[in-house]
Amino acid sequence: MRPKKVVVIGGGAAGFFGAISCARFNSEAEITLLEKSNKFLSKVKVSGGGRCNVTNGCFDINLLLKGYPRGGKALKYTFQQFSVKDTIGWFESRGAELKQEEDGRIFPQSDNSQTIIDCLIREARVMGVKLMEGFGTKSIRKNETGGFSIQLFGGELLYCDEILIATGGNPNQESYQWLKDLGHEIKEPVPSLFTFNVPDSPFRDLQGISVPLAKVRVRGSKLEETGPILITHWGLSGPAILRLSAWGARELAKEQYRFIAHVNWISGNEESLRSTLSEIKLLHPKKTVIGHPFFNLPRRLWERICELSDISTGLKWVDMSKKNMNKLLENLLRSEFGVKGKTTFKEEFVTCGGVSLDSIDIHTMESKSCPGLYFAGEVLDIDGITGGYNFQAAWSTGFVAGKSIAEK
Structure with a gap:
């Protein structure tokens, strides 16, 4: 045979x-x-x-x-x-x-x-x-x-x-x-396993900065992932982004990769964060908000979030208005990114x-x-x-x- x-x-x-x-x-x-x-x-x-x-x-x-x-x-x-x-x-x-x-x-x-x-x-x-x-x-x-x-x-x-x-x-x-x-x-x-292009990102000059435990979700859907997120010069990457792109491959393709993503930089909820911010204000009244990062966030990222919350350089916690506090909370929990396209991950x-x-x-x-x-x-x-x-x-x-x- x-x-x-x-x-x-x-x-x-x-x-x-x-x-x-x-x-x-x-x-x-x-x-x-x-x-x-x-x-x-x-x-x-x-x-x-x-x-x-x-x-x-x-x-x-x-x-x-x-x-x-x-x-x-x-x-x-x-x-x-x-x-x-x-x-x-x-x-x-x-x-x-x-x-x-x-x-x-x-x-x-x-x-x-x-x-x-x-x-x-x-x-x-x-x-x-x-x-x-x-x-x-x-x-x-x-x-x-x-x-x-x-x-x-x-x-x-x-x-x-x-x-x-x-x-x-x-x-x-x-x-x-x-x-x-x-x-x-x-x-x-x-395509699956791709990163998000965010051409108008207010964070794009912070490329290379990563957060080990953040949460990302796609507005208007059930897509949500928690894990490391990396800021890039073109938008967002990291394991949480890649996993979300995999689970949402078909859904995001139907949207032609144009959607709104929200990033929760501290992976916490609104009630606990509001309580924590109030506690910080009581314990550190004389500290400047921008000059002293909290939640283990990288300094430059914390500074940018504060800037987007209209917090001036010399503003102290004791002088934080309710409006400032609400904006800071919103940007920590729901930073908004207008995604317009995708990029292949590392070739x-x-x-x-x-x-x-x-x-x-x-x-x-x-x-x-x-x-x-x-x-x-x-x-x-x-x-x-x-x-x-x-x-x-x-x-x-x-x-x-x-x-x-x-x-x-």
């Missing part, structure tokens, strides 16, 4: 992991991995600011699933097959030592994404996977006699028994047409949407409409918040798809 021929389309995290998994469970299989660009694992390279956020240190699957705005329920079985613990063990057993930071994110000890890239490429070669850069797929045809024909843009024609699609996400609907033609439902793709992009999970068997990652065709990674309608969630989904879906192909 001739060996099984497998083609993996997409040289990213999910593609590599799927190819390696397939080779592990079927050492006789002939596996070819195609990457249309001239660089394997390019997204791994830039992720985490060039450090590669490999996964998240959440070992409880039910808690981990809460990090996925889309696809979380379907991923439960997948994570049972290949978990966060498995990911850590896999890389470390192959010489890529990892470390966990306080916020749960896991990176290579080297703080260099090249460590992860080298590990994956080395393992693929050891397992006999044929790696082909610069080979884009033009079309796929299901053969009447079984298997597939793959037409490449360079004119080459490949034949195989099974295919793993791991082409990643793309915000353009047209890029999924070839998969739609094969009978798959496509959920409209829109990374994540797509909400893609191949519907209704189109595949989540237990094997095989297509329901086109047997022998499998999917893994962000090409599916699966996406997570920032913090290693998207890579964990890539490793796990890649593992399950590769194993399923090998054992079919």
Whole structure:
């Protein structure tokens, strides 16, 4: 019997992991991995600011699933097959030592994404996977006699028994047409994990200032997130902003990324803040308001909030009028930002949407409409918040798809 021929389309995290998994469970299989660009694992390279956020240190699957705005329920079985613990063990057993930071994110000890890239490429070669850069797929045809024909843009024609699609996400609907033609439902793709552009922000000259625990919400919606917020020269960023953009990906796209965001810089409520401000006024009557920051806010941010509250430089707490106090309270709790657009986060992009999970068997990652065709990674309608969630989904879906192909 001739060996099984497998083609993996997409040289990213999910593609590599799927190819390696397939080779592990079927050492006789002939596996070819195609990457249309001239660089394997390019997204791994830039992720985490060039450090590669490999996964998240959440070992409880039910808690981990809460990090996925889309696809979380379907991923439960997948994570049972290949978990966060498995990911850590896999890389470390192959010489890529990892470390966990306080916020749960896991990176290579080297703080260099090249460590992860080298590990994956080395393992693929050891397992006999044929790696082909610069080979884009033009079309796929299901053969009447079984298997597939793959037409490449360079004119080459490949034949195989099974295919793993791991082409990643793309915000353009047209890029999924070839998969739609094969009978798959496509959920409209829109960007996720983006920062907010605020061209008229009164805080834009405070770029680089961050607040560790703030709350942001979108006016007129239920979208709200709490966590670190970073002021940038173009608007707002930081984990709270990115998480909100993920959960609100479709809603914000419908608004064409034009909406009002309110930031609560101290993550407190109005009643307690009003009481605290009154107490400060009693305890520190002779102190100038601007000159003595409270609530652990950065000095420059506190000064700007005071300026926006019409508090003059020499005004003391004892002289604070009710009007000044109300304005200060309002700006601490509900600083208003007119968002007009978005910006990709650190050259990374994540797509909400893609191949519907209704189109595949989540237990094997095989297509329901086109047997022998499998999917893994962000090409599916699966996406997570920032913090290693998207890579964990890539490793796990890649593992399950590769194993399923090998054992079919």
